[in-house]
Amino acid sequence: MEFxxxxxxxxxxxVAEQSPAAHSVAVGFFVRxxxxxxxxxxxxxxxxxEHMVFKGTDRFAADxxxxxxxxxxxxxxxxxxEEVTLFYGAVLPEYLPRIFDLLAEILRPSLRTDDFxxxxxxxxxxxxxxxxxxxxxxxxxxMQTHFAGHPLGQCILGTVDSINALTADQMRGYFNQRYLxxxxxxxxxxxFDWDEVLALAEKQCKDWPAGDxxxxxxxxxxxxxxxxxxxxxxxHQHIMQMTxxxxxxxxxxxxxxxxxxxxxxDSGSRMYWDLVDxxxxxxxxxxxxxxxxxxxYLMYCGCAPEQTAENMRxxxxxxxxxxxxxxxxxxxxxxKNKVSSRIVLRSERPMGRLGALGSNWLYRGEYRSVEDxxxxxxxxxxxxxxxxxxxxxxxxxxxxxxxPLESLNGEVS
Amino acid sequence: MQAQDIRTTQLPxxxxxxxxxMPDVRSAAFSMLIPAGNIYDPPGQEGCAAVLSxxxxxxxxxxxxxxxxxxxxxxxxxxxxSASGSHLGLSGATIADRLPDVLRIYADIVLRPQLPAxxxxxxxxxxxxxxxxxxxxxxxxxxxxxxxRSYPSPWGLPSDxxxxxxxxxxxxxxRAHYENCFRPSETILGIAGNFDVLAIQGLVEEYFGDxxxxxxxxxxxxxxxxxxxxxxxxxxxxxxxVAYESVPYRDEGYYNAWAAVNILGGGxxxxxxxxxxxxxxxxxxVYASLSALRDQGRVFCxxxxxxxxxxxxxxxxxxxxxRLPEGIEEGELExxxxxxxxxxxxxxxxxxxxxxxxxxxxxxxxxxTTLDEVHQKVDALTVxxxxxxxxxxxxxxxxxxxLGPESLEVNLGVS
Numbered sequence: 001m002e003f004x005x006x007x008x009x010x011x012x013x014x015v016a017e018q019s020p021a022a023h024s025v026a027v028g029f030f031v032r033x034x035x036x037x038x039x040x041x042x043x044x045x046x047x048x049x050e051h052m053v054f055k056g057t058d059r060f061a062a063d064x065x066x067x068x069x070x071x072x073x074x075x076x077x078x079x080x081x082e083e084v085t086l087f088y089g090a091v092l093p094e095y096l097p098r099i100f101d102l103l104a105e106i107l108r109p110s111l112r113t114d115d116f117x118x119x120x121x122x123x124x125x126x127x128x129x130x131x132x133x134x135x136x137x138x139x140x141x142x143m144q145t146h147f148a149g150h151p152l153g154q155c156i157l158g159t160v161d162s163i164n165a166l167t168a169d170q171m172r173g174y175f176n177q178r179y180l181x182x183x184x185x186x187x188x189x190x191x192f193d194w195d196e197v198l199a200l201a202e203k204q205c206k207d208w209p210a211g212d213x214x215x216x217x218x219x220x221x222x223x224x225x226x227x228x229x230x231x232x233x234x235x236h237q238h239i240m241q242m243t244x245x246x247x248x249x250x251x252x253x254x255x256x257x258x259x260x261x262x263x264x265x266d267s268g269s270r271m272y273w274d275l276v277d278x279x280x281x282x283x284x285x286x287x288x289x290x291x292x293x294x295x296x297y298l299m300y301c302g303c304a305p306e307q308t309a310e311n312m313r314x315x316x317x318x319x320x321x322x323x324x325x326x327x328x329x330x331x332x333x334x335x336k337n338k339v340s341s342r343i344v345l346r347s348e349r350p351m352g353r354l355g356a357l358g359s360n361w362l363y364r365g366e367y368r369s370v371e372d373x374x375x376x377x378x379x380x381x382x383x384x385x386x387x388x389x390x391x392x393x394x395x396x397x398x399x400x401x402x403x404p405l406e407s408l409n410g411e412v413s
Numbered sequence: 414m415q416a417q418d419i420r421t422t423q424l425p426x427x428x429x430x431x432x433x434x435m436p437d438v439r440s441a442a443f444s445m446l447i448p449a450g451n452i453y454d455p456p457g458q459e460g461c462a463a464v465l466s467x468x469x470x471x472x473x474x475x476x477x478x479x480x481x482x483x484x485x486x487x488x489x490x491x492x493x494x495s496a497s498g499s500h501l502g503l504s505g506a507t508i509a510d511r512l513p514d515v516l517r518i519y520a521d522i523v524l525r526p527q528l529p530a531x532x533x534x535x536x537x538x539x540x541x542x543x544x545x546x547x548x549x550x551x552x553x554x555x556x557x558x559x560x561x562r563s564y565p566s567p568w569g570l571p572s573d574x575x576x577x578x579x580x581x582x583x584x585x586x587x588r589a590h591y592e593n594c595f596r597p598s599e600t601i602l603g604i605a606g607n608f609d610v611l612a613i614q615g616l617v618e619e620y621f622g623d624x625x626x627x628x629x630x631x632x633x634x635x636x637x638x639x640x641x642x643x644x645x646x647x648x649x650x651x652x653x654x655v656a657y658e659s660v661p662y663r664d665e666g667y668y669n670a671w672a673a674v675n676i677l678g679g680g681x682x683x684x685x686x687x688x689x690x691x692x693x694x695x696x697x698x699v700y701a702s703l704s705a706l707r708d709q710g711r712v713f714c715x716x717x718x719x720x721x722x723x724x725x726x727x728x729x730x731x732x733x734x735x736r737l738p739e740g741i742e743e744g745e746l747e748x749x750x751x752x753x754x755x756x757x758x759x760x761x762x763x764x765x766x767x768x769x770x771x772x773x774x775x776x777x778x779x780x781x782t783t784l785d786e787v788h789q790k791v792d793a794l795t796v797x798x799x800x801x802x803x804x805x806x807x808x809x810x811x812x813x814x815x816l817g818p819e820s821l822e823v824n825l826g827v828s
Contacts, residue, residue: 021437023758054681062691066682070748073755092755121694128649128719129697134549233647235548268486273479279538282546302546334486341489341507348438349762 003367004194006201010210011182014201015361017189017353017369025096025190026350028088029107030358032185033178036082036151036292037215042166044158045174047080048123052171053087053106054078055115062115065106072098075351082143082152083292084362090351093191097200104204107184111175116168124164127157134231135302138238138402142298145227146242146398150220152291181205182212187358190350217293219247224397230406236282237305237403239312243395245288245295246388248363253290254376255384256297256392260288261335262327263318263394264299268334270318275301281311292363297394305404312408319394326386340374417783419771420610426626427598430617431771431781433605435764441606442506442764443515444772447523449501449594451574452567452632458582460540460574461590462496467536468528468587469501470494474521478532481518488515496572498706499776501594506765509607513616520620528591533584544573551652552698555816556715558644559654560704563711563812565637596627603772606764639810643820651723651817652715655730657808659703659710662777667710668790669802670703674712675749676741676799677701677734682748684733689716695726707777712808720818727813727821734808735825741796753791757784
């Protein structure tokens with residue numbers, strides 16, 4: 001593994017991790033923009049724009065974009081979160097110049113009005129598709145409630161109303177503000193030649209406008225609360241909770257990840273043994289999610305409505321016990337083994353490495369090899385977990401429920 | 414393409430071991446297919462194999478449920494247990510040097526499971542919970558119901574069974590399912606990754622060599638005919654599933670069938686994606702894929718559209734399926750080939766992909782196709798060969814399942 005980095009004159013940052021034994025190469029443009037960077041009147045524009053990027057430029061029409069990706073056998077996609085819009089693909093090494101040409105080209109999209117009008121229907125379908133899923137409704141409501149008054153509470157997809165009202169001009173304005181070279185990180189992982197990557201980036205991206213719109217980052221101070229959405233046609237009760245956890249730049253983020261595994265992994269965790277193994281819940285999990293300047297523990301439990309109250313108490317008990325007594329050495333060792341093995345397995349594919357490579361740079365301006373991560377994890381002690389719990393205790397700050405129940409009165413403290 | 418190092422051996426008791434050594438990875442993965450899937454569920458007690466796939470890891474050998482999970486977690490094993498039609502599948506992946514310890518524990522799981530009666534209720538409750546949870550996922554529900562209606566029963570039945578069947582199930586039935594179905598002949602153990610092939614073969618012989626074979630249980634298969642049905646569901650979108658007959662993996666026409674489906678609905682430049690989503694904006698998700706059992710195959714298509722646009726979506730889908738015999742462009746075939754080639758090569762980066770591929774190959778073909786062979790077959794595809802296949806296996810006799818507030822019309826011959 002060899003690491004390379006460079007910055008173009010316009011501010012575009014390039015990070016690359018070379019593994020000559022890989023059979024493929026993965027390329028990703030990480031644009032530091034998402035729903036948290038939107039104003040209320042353009043809610044959903046980041047995600048809509050992600051779709052519009054694939055509608056092409058003067059050089060490549062929408063049909064050409066899809067066709068060329070498929071011609072080179074690319075495994076490709078894009079995603080939009082609260083904070084990052086990512087465009088990525090993996091190809092065999094000989095196709096690196098072609099995928100690079102295509103990705104770099106479409107990142108300066110034409111944003112034609114007729115394409116915008118057609119794609120608007122697709123976005124509305126996507127909203128409709130998620131509306132039919134109670135877990136998605138629960139998550140959306142949870143983010144809005146937990147981060148009320150904070151930019152992280154802004155919805156990624158937008159609403160039917162905000163999308164209907166959005167104009168192509170508003171999208172162009174947002175694009176011009178946010179897709180500046182200084183706000184974009186190019187990450188490359190796998191089998192490639194660094195000089196070639198650098199040459200491609202120079203050729204394709206050097207004319208991108210410079211600048212960095214930045215982002216206001218303050219740690220959220222969640223007000224907390226309970227939000228119940230009664231949906232009689234839902235079979236299960238879906239409960240989600242959040243409580244503050246370390247932000248993405250916090251040194252205890254690895255400890256927080258391990259704590260998430262100990263308490264709420266999908267198997268072998270405290271929640272697994274107390275809720276899933278006995279058949280009280282279909283799913284009961286907790287994980288650590290980090291954002292710019294904020295973090296959360298996200299808990300999900302899906303179960304029969306009549307078991308909700310009992311399950312909420314079980315979860316509360318687990319949280320109290322962990323806050324009071326910490327975790328055992330055995331649990332910590334087990335979590336380290338699980339997490340280390342996951343990192344190694346995920347990292348075997350360039351596509352699996354790309355996310356970590358890009359995010360480490362985007363969020364923290366640092367490169368971390370697989371070995372670096374494994375070493376940090378190996379070194380975490382139960383004292384670290386104790387310190388973390390003192391600063392960020394587990395809890396049930398914000399709760400949302402979607403399902404047949406009309407209230408959780410008295411069932412959540 | 415890099416030469417593959419594949420070794421297959423059959424133990425005297427009939428267990429087939431297929432290994433692929435991958436020197437460039439740090440991991441090892443296995444996929445064990447045991448002929449104990451849900452087609453063997455006793456009629457009226459559906460869900461039996463699913464409960465067994467949960468119960469099987471609740472204690473084995475001298476480890477109880479917690480110790481077993483603890484030891485597997487400590488080995489960093491990412492694992493899954495699942496029932497599918499033909500098999501109960503156990504699979505996992507971890508750092509390569511832990512493979513011997515993993516195999517030793519899996520010999521206990523397969524040969525000496527405790528199947529504790531006092532945990533039967535918990536395992537059954539877990540499966541009942543997943544049956545309830547799919548009711549809240551209309552997309553998955555629609556495709557599960559399409560599959561059920563597309564194959565003769567018990568093929569195509571949901572692997573988790575149904576609530577009625579589960580309620581009739583007893584701990585004894587589940588134990589009997591284990592006793593009757595778990596047998597070395599027809600069990601396939603695929604292992605891929607960075608390990609010493611001879612050493613691992615020796616361990617497998619040692620751990621699984623004294624597993625006694627048993628007679629093959631019989632399965633009664635029902636009659637089947639294409640059918641059209643609707644499930645009423647209060648939802649924003651109508652979920653549309655369309656299926657028609659295709660060929661199994663071992664059929665000589667398979668690669669042509671695969672190419673035809675890929676051209677129809679494989680990627681973002683496919684016909685369904687272009688016509689339904691890109692040109693008309695009718696949906697977010699639309700695709701077609703090939704499903705292959707050992708002796709039969711189907712094409713499954715899906716689209717989800719808001720209710721008022723669903724009829725148009727179904728009309729456009731059906732028109733596209735029926736239009737395929739009119740012609741295929743060279744470019745469409747070239748894209749198929751490029752996608753296949755990169756998938757094949759990228760498979761070599763993942764021990765899990767290879768372990769499941771070698772096990773699956775053996776089940777379908779009784780041998781392993783090398784990536785080179787697949788590559789040659791894909792390269793040999795031509796527009797005429799695909800059109801000939803499509804002519805002989807046209808998209809017709811559709812099974813259609815819709816899930817939403819109102820049923821749709823199945824309009825054929827309209828475009």
